[in-house]
Amino acid sequence: MASRRGQRPTGTDGSDHQYRMVVEKKYHKVADTKKRLRTLIALQALYYGCFIAWNCGIPLTEGQRPAPVVGVMPAVGFLALIAGRKGVGYGNERSNGTALLGYAFLSAVGFALALGNAFIMQTRVHYAESYPARFGTAMQQKFGVDQSLMQAVGTMLEGCLHTSGFLLQALGAYLAISLKSLAQTKRQ
Secondary structure (H helix, E strand, O other): OOOOOOOOOOOOOOOOHHHOOOOOHHHHHHHHHHHHHHHHHHHHHHHHHHHHHHHHHHHHHOOOOOOOHHHHHHHHHHHHHHHHHHHHOOOOOOOOHHHHHHHHHHHHHHHHHHHHHHHHHHHHOOHHHOHHHHHHHHHHHHHOOOHHHHHHHHHHHHHHHHHHHHHHHHHHHHHHHHHHHHHHHHHO
């Protein structure tokens, strides 16, 4: 039956606008939220890579072991990324509500761990033993650059890392809950 029809027109002059199908706004909202969540998941993966590089790189260059939180946070983050990717769906696949809730929960746990890590790094670690100070010392020894300048750069890097961790985890949980509620209203 499909072979009896003529070929589809390649373009129109716009006069058929009133006959075209209009997609409802709620479907656009779901698609936009999915797109944002996919982008956020990619940014979270980048964040966890930077987190591991910063929190493992400095102790390993000194021949020490990284802190235990360095193993816990990326593990929770990796599980969150898997749940988020499954929850968003691949391509035009429907969203998985259970996986979205799992992603939101794991992102909230990741937020709490990032908050705890930042608190410990900023209040409980003596400044001379902090990662920015150790970063400045290592850069001075290896490359001969000014230690105080590299300490300042390290402090800025660590602050950006903490802030991006807070924001990405909180936004991930928020977008997952938003997508779940949008997908539920879409089906009704």
